[in-house]
Amino acid sequence: MFKTFFPDYYKRLDVSHVNCEEPRAYFIPYGCETRAKKAIRGGSPNFKTLCGEWNFRYFDSVADVYDFTDPDLPWFDENTLQVPMNWQMDGNIVTGKNDDGKNYDVPNYTNVNYPIPNDPPFVPDANPCGAYYRSFRLEADYIKDSDIMLNFEGVDSCFYVWVNGKFAAYSQVSHMTTEINITDFVQAGDNRIAVLVIKWCDGTYLEDQDMWRLSGIFREVYLLKREKARITDFFIKTDTSGKLNVEVKINQDINVRFKLTEPCGDIIAEGEFKDNLCVDVDNAKLWSDEEPNLYGLYLYCGGEVIYQDVGFRKIEIIGNVVYVNGQKIKIKGVNRHDSHPVLGHTAPFEHMLEDLYIMKRHNINCVRTSHYPNEPRFYELCDKLGFYVIDETDLEGHGMYTSDRIVPSHLPEWEASYVDRVKLMFERDKNRPCIISWSLGNETPHGANHVKMTEYLRSRDTSRFIHYEGAYKDHENKKQHTDTVDIESRMYPHPDWIKEYLEDKDYKQPFFLCEYSHAMGNGPGCLEDYWELIYAYDNFLGGCVWEFTDHSVALRDDKGRPNKFTYGGDFGDMPNDGNFCVDGLVYPDRRPHTGLLELKQVIRPVRAKLDFDGKTIKITFKNHRYFADTTDILFSFNIELDGKIIHENRSEIDIKPQEEKTIFISGEKLSAHGHGEYFVNISYKSQKSTPYWQAGHELGIEQFNLEINAPELNNGFKKN
Numbered sequence: 001m002f003k004t005f006f007p008d009y010y011k012r013l014d015v016s017h018v019n020c021e022e023p024r025a026y027f028i029p030y031g032c033e034t035r036a037k038k039a040i041r042g043g044s045p046n047f048k049t050l051c052g053e054w055n056f057r058y059f060d061s062v063a064d065v066y067d068f069t070d071p072d073l074p075w076f077d078e079n080t081l082q083v084p085m086n087w088q089m090d091g092n093i094v095t096g097k098n099d100d101g102k103n104y105d106v107p108n109y110t111n112v113n114y115p116i117p118n119d120p121p122f123v124p125d126a127n128p129c130g131a132y133y134r135s136f137r138l139e140a141d142y143i144k145d146s147d148i149m150l151n152f153e154g155v156d157s158c159f160y161v162w163v164n165g166k167f168a169a170y171s172q173v174s175h176m177t178t179e180i181n182i183t184d185f186v187q188a189g190d191n192r193i194a195v196l197v198i199k200w201c202d203g204t205y206l207e208d209q210d211m212w213r214l215s216g217i218f219r220e221v222y223l224l225k226r227e228k229a230r231i232t233d234f235f236i237k238t239d240t241s242g243k244l245n246v247e248v249k250i251n252q253d254i255n256v257r258f259k260l261t262e263p264c265g266d267i268i269a270e271g272e273f274k275d276n277l278c279v280d281v282d283n284a285k286l287w288s289d290e291e292p293n294l295y296g297l298y299l300y301c302g303g304e305v306i307y308q309d310v311g312f313r314k315i316e317i318i319g320n321v322v323y324v325n326g327q328k329i330k331i332k333g334v335n336r337h338d339s340h341p342v343l344g345h346t347a348p349f350e351h352m353l354e355d356l357y358i359m360k361r362h363n364i365n366c367v368r369t370s371h372y373p374n375e376p377r378f379y380e381l382c383d384k385l386g387f388y389v390i391d392e393t394d395l396e397g398h399g400m401y402t403s404d405r406i407v408p409s410h411l412p413e414w415e416a417s418y419v420d421r422v423k424l425m426f427e428r429d430k431n432r433p434c435i436i437s438w439s440l441g442n443e444t445p446h447g448a449n450h451v452k453m454t455e456y457l458r459s460r461d462t463s464r465f466i467h468y469e470g471a472y473k474d475h476e477n478k479k480q481h482t483d484t485v486d487i488e489s490r491m492y493p494h495p496d497w498i499k500e501y502l503e504d505k506d507y508k509q510p511f512f513l514c515e516y517s518h519a520m521g522n523g524p525g526c527l528e529d530y531w532e533l534i535y536a537y538d539n540f541l542g543g544c545v546w547e548f549t550d551h552s553v554a555l556r557d558d559k560g561r562p563n564k565f566t567y568g569g570d571f572g573d574m575p576n577d578g579n580f581c582v583d584g585l586v587y588p589d590r591r592p593h594t595g596l597l598e599l600k601q602v603i604r605p606v607r608a609k610l611d612f613d614g615k616t617i618k619i620t621f622k623n624h625r626y627f628a629d630t631t632d633i634l635f636s637f638n639i640e641l642d643g644k645i646i647h648e649n650r651s652e653i654d655i656k657p658q659e660e661k662t663i664f665i666s667g668e669k670l671s672a673h674g675h676g677e678y679f680v681n682i683s684y685k686s687q688k689s690t691p692y693w694q695a696g697h698e699l700g701i702e703q704f705n706l707e708i709n710a711p712e713l714n715n716g717f718k719k720n
Contacts, residue, residue: 005067009170010158010201013121013413016420019169021149021179023427024233024249026376029226029304033259036307037296039380041222046304048136048223050150050193055133056081058104062127062198069162071135071192083221086156086214086344087130087197089553105199107344107553109568111210111577114399120408121202130216132195136223140188147226150180150193153375154219156345158201162194172203175338175372175394176424179224205408206417209371209396209442211337211345212551212568212581218345219375227302229254234299234306236431237463240314240325242284246277250301257300260310263293286325287311287433289365290628292386294433309383311433315464317486320539322465322510324388324436327626327657330534331388331542332603333366334359334585335515338374341554341562341588352378355548356385357692358590362600363699368514368544371396371442373425382434385692389434390467390514390544393422393453395441409447418449419456426460437487439514440468446484454484469514480509487541491515495529502537513543520583524595527602535624545599551581552588562589604700606630606655606684612706617665617680623655630655633699636683637665639706642676652687671708678706 009015030036030044041047056079059065081090088107105128108115116124138148150161150168158172163185171178199215229252237245248256259270260279269279285293295310316323323329336355338347352375359367367387369378372394382389395418400407408414422440429435438461440453446468454466465486472481472490480488488501488509493516501511517524524545534540553571554562565588568576585596605625611618619637623630631654638648647665655661670678682702689695 004062004065006160010198011123013202016417017171019180020171021181023424025431026428027306027308029306031303033298033305036305046225050136050221050223051083053080054083057131058087059129062129063125065129065131068131068133069165069194071165083217084219084346086218087216088214089344106571106573108213108573109577109581110213110575111580112398112402113575114208115213116200116204118399118403120205123200123204128199130197132217135190135192137190138186138188142225143186143188145228147181147183147228148186149224149226150182151222151224152178155197155217156215157204157207158198160196164192172201173394173421173424174207177428206395206397208398212553214344227304229302230304231256231299231301231306236308236310238310238312240286240312242281242312244279244281244310248275259298261296263295284312287313288324288627289386289388290625292384294383308431311383313433315436317465317510320508320510322541328538329626331366332364333368333544334364335368335370335544335547337370337551339549339551341552341565347375349377353381354590356381358586360385360692362596363603363605366544368392370547373429376428379429379432379434383432387434388436390437390439391425391429391435392439393425393441395421395444397444400445407445407447409445409449415449415452419452422453423456426457430461435464437465437467444470446470451483487512489514495533498533502540510539510541512541515546516543517545518583519545519547519585519595527598531602545585547584549584549586550588601700604684606700608682608702610680610704612667615668617667618662620660620662621653621655622660623657625657627657629657632687634685634687636685638681640679640681641673646673678708680704680706
C-alpha cells in the first residue's frame with residue numbers, strides 16, 4: 001500500500017467532516033441595512049471572495065500526490081484553473097486536455113452505473129485528484145478582534161484544506177456548504193491556502209445521480225469576517241395567522257436587536273431580544289407561488305447586520321390533500337439539475353436567474369432540485385419570484401439496485417452518512433419560505449437509514465411534508481411508509497394506474513409524480529392525459545416533468561465559443577449512457593424545445609369551454625390559479641373564417657381563484673358570411689411587465705372549431 005502525507009479520511013466511513021463548523025442557516029453578515037437588503041454579498045465588508053484563478057495540478061492517482069502544502073514550493077506556479085469550475089471543463093477546446101497538453105481527466109456521463117466498481121465503501125487506489133493553491137491578503141484591521149470563516153459551497157467529491165502550511169479541515173458531501181474557522185491559521189498580510197480534491201470517496205456511493213460526473217471546486221469559495229460575539233444560527237417559523245417566531249443561537253451572552261418591515265418597507269416592529277423573538281403581524285400578506293409577499297427581518301448584533309426575507313405561509317395535509325394557506329394547490333413543476341455547457345456543475349447567479357425566468361414564462365410553479373440541494377442563492381430567487389421548491393438531499397445510490405451486495409440503506413454503519421446529508425440540507429435551507437417539502441434523495445433502495453433521516457427532519461421541522469419516491473407503498477398489503485414519507489410519490493406510471501390509485505380508499509396519502517413525461521427526443525407527450533387527472537382529483541398534487549435542461553458538455557472553437565454539444569461516450573468515457581443525458585425541455589444553451597411550449601399550454605392559468613346553439617356562442621372560463629384573480633390578464637378573442645378574421649374583441653375578465661365566469665357572443669350573423677371553416681381563437685396575455693416578461697406576454701391560447709349550421713358544437717378541433 002502507498003503512503004500519503006494526509007490522513008485517509010476519504011475512504012473512512014466513520015469520517016465525513018474534520019474541524020468543520022456545525023451546519024447553519026445560510027446568511028451573510030453586512031455592515032449596514034441597505035447592503036444587507038440588496039443581498040449582493042460582494043458588497044459586504046465582511047465578505048471576501050476567493051474565486052478566480054487558482055494554481056492547479058492534476059494527478060492521475062492519489063498515490064502520486066506529494067506534499068504541495070509548503071507555501072515556498074516554486075513548481076506549483078505552472079498551471080492555473082478557474083474557480084469555480086469543474087476541472088474536466090478546463091481548456092478552450094474540451095478534449096480532455098488543457099492548452100498545455102496536460103491531461104485534466106475527461107467528462108463522464110453515466111446514469112445508473114457507478115463510475116467505479118460497486119464495492120461500498122471502498123474506492124480504487126487509482127483515484128484521480130486535483131491540487132489547488134493560491135494566496136490571499138488580509139489587512140490587519142480585517143482580522144483584528146474577529147473570527148475568519150472559510151466557506152466552500154460545493155466541492156466534488158471530498159477535499160482537504162491547509163492554510164499557511166497547516167492542516168485546517170476535511171469535508172465531503174459534494175453539493176453542500178462547508179464552513180471552517182481558520183482564525184488560528186491566518187495572519188495579517190499574505191496567506192496561502194492549499195486544497196486537495198479527490199475524485200472519489202466513500203460518499204461517491206451516495207452520489208450516483210443521473211448526470212455528467214465532474215470533479216473539483218464547482219461552487220463559490222469565500223471568507224467571512226465574523227465578530228467574536230455573534231449570531232451563529234437562527235430558525236424562522238411563521239404561519240398564516242401572522243405569528244413570527246425566530247429562534248436565535250448566539251455564542252455569548254448578548255442581546256440582539258431586530259426590525260421587521262412590511263413588503264412595502266414600512267416598519268412593523270423593532271426592539272431587542274436574546275434567544276427567541278415573537279411578533280404578531282396583523283392581516284399578514286401571505287406568501288405563495290402566485291403572490292410571493294415577503295416581509296423583511298433585520299437582525300443586529302454588534303456591527304453585523306443580517307437580513308432575511310420572511311414569508312408567512314402554511315403547508316398542511318388534510319386527509320389526503322395538500323393545502324397551502326388553506327387552499328388546495330397543484331404542483332406544475334420541473335426537475336432541474338445544475339448544468340452549464342461550459343462550466344459543468346457551476347451555476348453562476350445570472351444563469352440560475354435566467355433558468356427561473358424561463359420557467360415563469362412557461363407557467364411552471366415548482367422546482368424539484370434533482371438530486372441535491374442547489375446553491376443557496378437559488379432559494380432566495382425562488383422566494384422572490386414565487387416558486388415552490390422540493391429540496392432534495394444529496395443522496396442517490398441508483399447503482400445499488402443492480403448489485404447483489406447488501407445495500408447501505410439498511411446498514412447501521414452507514415446511518416451517520418445518511419443523516420449527515422439531510423442535516424446539512426435542512427440546517428442550511430430551513431428559513432426559505434419557498435421550500436414546501438424536504439426530499440430524502442432519489443433512487444436509492446429504501447431502508448432503515450431513510451427512516452432515521454425522517455426522524456431528524458421531524459424532530460426539527462413539522463411545517464413541511466417529507467418526500468421520497470423510493471418509499472413506495474406495499475401493493476400486496478396496501479401499506480404506506482408513513483414512518484418515512486407524508487406523500488405517495490411515483491415516476492412514470494400509466495394514467496390508468498394513477499386513476500386506480502386515486503380512487504382506492506385504502507391509500508391515505510396524497511399522490512405526486514416526482515418525475516413524469518420524460519422530455520427526451522419528441523417528448524414530452526400525453527401531458528393533457530395527466531392533467532385531466534390532476535385537475536379531476538384533489539388528492540393528486542401534480543408533478544414535475546423530467547427534466548428542465550439537456551445536459552451536455554460544449555466543445556469550443558479556438559476563440560472559446562461553444563460550437564458543438566456532446567453525449568456520454570464522446571470523450572471515451574466509460575461506463576456511459578450515451579445521449580440519455582439530453583432529455584430536457586430546453587437545449588443546453590437554454591433555447592426552448594417544442595416540448596416546453598406544449599407544457600406551457602397545458603398548464604396555462606385559464607382554461608375555456610365553448611358551447612354554441614347556432615345563435616349564441618357561450619364561453620366559460622375557469623381560473624386555475626389558487627390565490628390570484630385574473631385582472632392582470634387581457635382576454636383577446638377573434639373569429640376567423642378560412643383564415644380571415646371576421647370578428648374580434650378584447651376584454652378584462654375578473655375571475656376569482658378557482659372560479660368560473662361565462663361570456664356570450666352573438667353568432668346569429670356569422671352564417672351570412674357563408675360556408676367554410678370557422679374558428680374561435682382566444683389568447684390570454686399579461687397586462688403587466690415583470691422581471692421575466694414584458695406586458696403582452698402570452699400565457700396560453702384556446703382554439704375551437706365552430707360549425708355554423710350545426711345545432712350543437714363540434715369541438716373536435718381543440719388544441720391544448
